[in-house]
Amino acid sequence: MPSITNNNPCVVLQKVGSITYEDRPVPELTDPHYVKIAIKQTGLCGSDLHYYETGCCGSFKVEKPMVLGHESSGEIVEVGSAVTSLKVGDRVACEPGIPSRYSQEYKSGNYNLCPHMAFAATPPYDGTLCRYYLLPEDFCVKLPDHVSLEEGALVEPLAVGVHANRLIDVKFGDSIIVFGAGPVGLLCAGVAKAFGCDKVLLVDIIDEKLAFAVEHGLASHTFNSRGQKFDDLMEKVKSIWKDSEHGLPTCGIDATGNQTCTNMCIRALAKKGRFVQVGMGPDNMDNFPIAAVMEKELTVKGSFRYSVNDYNYAVQLLKERKLNVKPLVTHRFKFSEAIEAYEFSKKGQSIKIMISGPE
Ligand SMILES: NC(=O)c1ccc[n+]([C@@H]2O[C@H](COP(=O)([O-])OP(=O)(O)OC[C@H]3O[C@@H](n4cnc5c(N)ncnc54)[C@H](O)[C@@H]3O)[C@@H](O)[C@H]2O)c1
Ligand SMILES: [Zn+2]
Known part of the structure; x- marks a missing residue:
């Protein structure tokens, strides 16, 4: 039975370039629907690194010290009086963003878009790199x-992939081209395969990342686009798709945030194709291929984090071993080495860095 210690060490971004440990009060369960989680594993994310290096990520700015981390799992150590689905000792994936119960977005089933979202390690909200974290029971998914x-x-980045694939309704009979072989692109590709795509073409500019994807079954084909033109890509696409019903990919995902990738991905699609933008790029694109969108009757969507059931489906994919996410963890650090972990992540030599603990 896990016990509660009376301290709560946290990894705190004080300001740009400065991370320290702080011992903060153990949070109290005041809402009967909440649970207290002892955090056990936390993945480092590009956004954490952005805050560390620049103090901002997208439109969010760090203005006061903030606990880092939002990709966590842990063990339940206490449950509120109204909690029915979880008990002390359960291991859970933690969905790190709590929307307002009173927003139109929440009521319409799009809670990820709630303007009052309190998201871990997104200013001004503290993250999960601490000993104890509180969540409503329905934002914890029990791990088999x-x-x-x-x-x-x-599960956190996997849920990003699940959300994106669900937005464009990827299913058996589809095929996909995914740009970006970082953790998010790899998981978008892996989910597409798990959802039934027979052909998953992954595009990146680093051979090792592409080889990794094929080795671990996350992609069926790859293309290194460094220095290549759109025609070069299409030669490859057509050779892979030559015997398929549509002759071209029916679905596309950009997980780079690079506008050339978005442009090429959209133009590579079959008629009636569906594209979703996951990568965070510039506010505006120089060359949006609007003619291709019009002539091919394409659907173009945006994807933001995850929403109703994405966490559940992500855990289900792991439960049924539909894709293997384990190899993504290339480097491991202890909680006491968290600052070293952030320093190491700057080198860009890892796919996913995992911080265990605190013990
Ligand atoms: N929409 C969301 O909710 C959401 C959630 C998480 C991350 N993101 C965004 O998704 C993107 C990917 O995240 P990540 O953690 O995998 O990042 P990452 O930086 O690890 O991966 C990006 C990949 O894109 C590749 N790339 C860059 N430029 C390229 C180009 N011109 N051609 C081909 N490949 C290129 C890189 O080599 C790298 O492998 C980021 O922009 C991130 O901000 C969005
Ligand atoms: Zn993340």
Whole structure:
């Protein structure tokens, strides 16, 4: 039975370039629907690194010290009086953003777009790199016994992939082209395969990342686009798709945020194709391929984090072993080495860095 210690060490971004440990009060359960989680594993994310290096990410700015981390799993140590679905000792994946119960977005089933969202490690809200974290019970997804806590922490980026694939309704009979072989692109590709795509073409500019994807079954084909033109890409696409019903990919995802990738991805699609933008790029694009969108009757969407059931489906994919996320963890650090972990992540030599603890 997990016990509660009376301290709560946290990894705090004080200001740009400065991370320290702070011992903060153990949070109290005041809402009967909440649970207290002892955090066990936390993945480092590009956004954490952005805050560390620049103090901002997208339109969010760090204006006061903030606990880092939002990709976590842990063990329940206390439950509120109204909690029915979880008990002390359960291992859970933690969905790190709590919307307002009173927003139109929440009521319409799009809670990820709630303007009052309190999201971990997004200013001004503290993150999960601490000993104890509170969440409503329905923002915790119980992990099956055979799914590890590391996999539980990877549910966060996996849910990003699930959300994107669901937005464009990827299913059996589809095929996809995904740009970006970082953790998000790899998981978007892996989810597309798990959802039934027979052909998953992953595009990046780093051979090692592409080889990794194929080795671990996350993509069926790859293309290194460094120095290549759109025609070069299409030669490859047509050779892969030559015997398929549509001759071209029916679905596309950009997970780079690079506008050339978005442009090429959209133009590579079959008629009636569906595209979703996951990568965060510039506010405006120089060359949006609007003619292709019009002539091919394409659907173009945006994707922001995850929403109703994405966490559940992500855990289900892991439960049923529909994709293997474990190899994504290339480097491991202890909670006491969190600052080293952030420093190491700057080198860009890792796919996913995992921080265990605090013990
Ligand atoms: N929409 C969301 O909710 C959401 C959630 C998480 C992350 N993101 C965004 O998704 C993107 C990917 O996240 P990540 O953590 O995997 O980042 P990452 O930086 O690890 O991966 C990006 C990949 O894109 C590749 N790339 C860059 N420029 C390229 C180009 N011109 N051609 C081909 N490949 C290129 C890089 O080599 C890298 O492998 C980021 O922009 C991130 O901000 C969005
Ligand atoms: Zn993240």
